[in-house]
Amino acid sequence: KILILDFGSQYTQLIARAVREANVYCEIIPYHKSFEFEPGLKGIILSGSPFSVNDENAPDVDIQAFIQKVPVLGVCYGAQLTAKKFGGKVEKSNKREYGRAYIQRTKEDVLFEGMSANSQVWMSHADSIKELPAGFELLAVTESIPVAAFKKISSQETLYAVQFHPEVYHSIEGKKLIRNFLVDICGCAQDWTPAHFITDTVEALKKQIGNKKVIMALSGGVDSTVAATLIHKAIGDNLYGIFVDNGVLRKGEFEQVLKTYKDNLHLNVKGIDAKSKFYGELAGKTDPEEKRKVIGRLFIEVFQEEATKITGIEMLGQGTIYPDVIESISVHGPSVTIKSHHNVGGLPEKMHMGLVEPLRYLFKDEVRRVGRELGIPDELLDRHPFPGPGLAIRILGEITEEKVKLLQEADHRYISGLKEHNLYKTVWQAGAILLPVKSVGVMGDERTYEYTVALRAVTSVDGMTADWAHLPYDFLAHISSDIINNVRGINRVVYDISSKPPATIEWE
Numbered sequence: 001k002i003l004i005l006d007f008g009s010q011y012t013q014l015i016a017r018a019v020r021e022a023n024v025y026c027e028i029i030p031y032h033k034s035f036e037f038e039p040g041l042k043g044i045i046l047s048g049s050p051f052s053v054n055d056e057n058a059p060d061v062d063i064q065a066f067i068q069k070v071p072v073l074g075v076c077y078g079a080q081l082t083a084k085k086f087g088g089k090v091e092k093s094n095k096r097e098y099g100r101a102y103i104q105r106t107k108e109d110v111l112f113e114g115m116s117a118n119s120q121v122w123m124s125h126a127d128s129i130k131e132l133p134a135g136f137e138l139l140a141v142t143e144s145i146p147v148a149a150f151k152k153i154s155s156q157e158t159l160y161a162v163q164f165h166p167e168v169y170h171s172i173e174g175k176k177l178i179r180n181f182l183v184d185i186c187g188c189a190q191d192w193t194p195a196h197f198i199t200d201t202v203e204a205l206k207k208q209i210g211n212k213k214v215i216m217a218l219s220g221g222v223d224s225t226v227a228a229t230l231i232h233k234a235i236g237d238n239l240y241g242i243f244v245d246n247g248v249l250r251k252g253e254f255e256q257v258l259k260t261y262k263d264n265l266h267l268n269v270k271g272i273d274a275k276s277k278f279y280g281e282l283a284g285k286t287d288p289e290e291k292r293k294v295i296g297r298l299f300i301e302v303f304q305e306e307a308t309k310i311t312g313i314e315m316l317g318q319g320t321i322y323p324d325v326i327e328s329i330s331v332h333g334p335s336v337t338i339k340s341h342h343n344v345g346g347l348p349e350k351m352h353m354g355l356v357e358p359l360r361y362l363f364k365d366e367v368r369r370v371g372r373e374l375g376i377p378d379e380l381l382d383r384h385p386f387p388g389p390g391l392a393i394r395i396l397g398e399i400t401e402e403k404v405k406l407l408q409e410a411d412h413r414y415i416s417g418l419k420e421h422n423l424y425k426t427v428w429q430a431g432a433i434l435l436p437v438k439s440v441g442v443m444g445d446e447r448t449y450e451y452t453v454a455l456r457a458v459t460s461v462d463g464m465t466a467d468w469a470h471l472p473y474d475f476l477a478h479i480s481s482d483i484i485n486n487v488r489g490i491n492r493v494v495y496d497i498s499s500k501p502p503a504t505i506e507w508e
């Protein structure tokens with residue numbers, strides 16, 4: 001395995017994903033956390049950072065101690081820290097270097113194996129390395145900086161450093177460089193594959209769980225489905241899945257997903273129709289955060305009630321993934337809560353049970369790869385994200401069963417249309433929103449006074465930032481008439497052209 005020491009860069013997770021993409025397992029830990037040099041540890045990568053190495057409290061690690069045990073690669077701040085600690089000079093640049101640059105190699109090295117002569121890389125730094133320490137050699141420069149890559153001259157220790165960010169998309173051959181470091185320099189076997197992961201995880205789950213019974217909430221989402229399938233592979237029907245119809249799912253979703261769980265994946269899962277309970281308590285609630293709280297609380301109630309019906313439940317399964325658990329270095333202080341995202345995160349504290357989290361160390365794309373290997377149908381794996389509170393936060397204002405039906409129908413036509421026109425996979429998330437606005441229209445000779453639906457579709461990588469999807473006008477025209485002609489109660493369709501920030505993806 002590879003350890004990535006995080007100095008707080010926004011790109012640290014990208015380093016981890018690039019390493020995993022090379023089929024090598026890695027973990028991210030805060031730079032100041034101690035760790036063991038276990039036999040499986042093959043190398044260390046030092047991340048970038050918003051700090052300057054010349055700051056008073058600049059993050060620091062004992063690189064000399066590391067390289068006595070394993071090869072080290074410093075990236076950006078990691079490179080500057082290396083230069084400074086071994087006696088080189090790092091100073092503020094006259095001009096900050098951001099964006100595209102082309103490296104010119106000054107010496108051939110295995111680190112660059114297979115890369116083109118003027119490889120495009122991505123820079124993002126305010127300080128520059130002005131002088132290399134004694135005992136180091138220069139490997140590459142760019143037009144604007146004298147040190148873009150270097151290494152320690154030594155037959156015993158291996159220490160590489162690059163000023164650019166090989167982990168980002170715009171460093172075109174960055175993945176090759178990372179692969180060279182992992183495989184040729186650290187000697188990693190590229191055996192972190194979905195098939196291996198499944199075999200190892202199923203073995204580990206058998207040991208962890210033994211004969212105990214596990215209960216788990218299923219949502220139809222990618223993470224809970226893949227996690228449940230893995231646990232089921234390990235313990236069979238000792239896994240008790242619970243799938244709750246909270247009344248704010250998509251049209252037909254409850255029945256379809258339940259059928260896939262049972263018929264395709266052979267899971268032991270119970271569907272609970274709790275619609276009326278949810279509608280009852282949502283009645284009269286208009287505040288988005290209040291709606292979220294009600295749904296979160298009711299969900300836990302329903303789930304707990306089901307749990308007490310099964311004797312001898314001792315463990316709780318969850319689809320937690322790696323980005324939820326990485327300890328991050330907080331440089332800007334605690335972040336502000338914009339929306340309180342409901343998921344089943346409230347469950348473990350309430351239930352006092354042992355946790356089973358087979359996806360705890362996977363990134364989202366790896367969860368999908370594992371899911372494919374497990375034979376989970378594409379329509380489940382490629383689903384857009386769908387919020388826990390479902391359509392409740394897409395019906396602005398008060399929720400009624402009638403409004404849910406209206407929105408379900410409009411949403412269904414929109415999403416099916418995206419699929420039919422091969423647009424579904426080109427957007428990151430899409431959905432319809434029912435506005436609390438009625439407007440006048442005319443149909444035939446009749447005047448109508450009905451609701452407005454807004455369509456939303458965004459492109460994004462992680463949901464943190466997003467742009468509105470530039471869907472073809474022809475498609476929008478088609479969906480607009482499809483909805484207005486077929487969904488009674490809606491006489492106007494608008495398209496949301498706001499990016500995030502400053503808007504959010506959901507309207508509530």
Ligand code: XMP
Nearest residue numbers: 340341342343385387388389463504505506
């Ligand atoms: P926003 O609206 O914050 O959404 O731009 C970002 C992503 O989070 C989802 N989202 C939620 N997911 N519970 C969830 O499980 C919530 O309360 C919630 N609110 C927003 C949203 O669908 C998008 O994918």
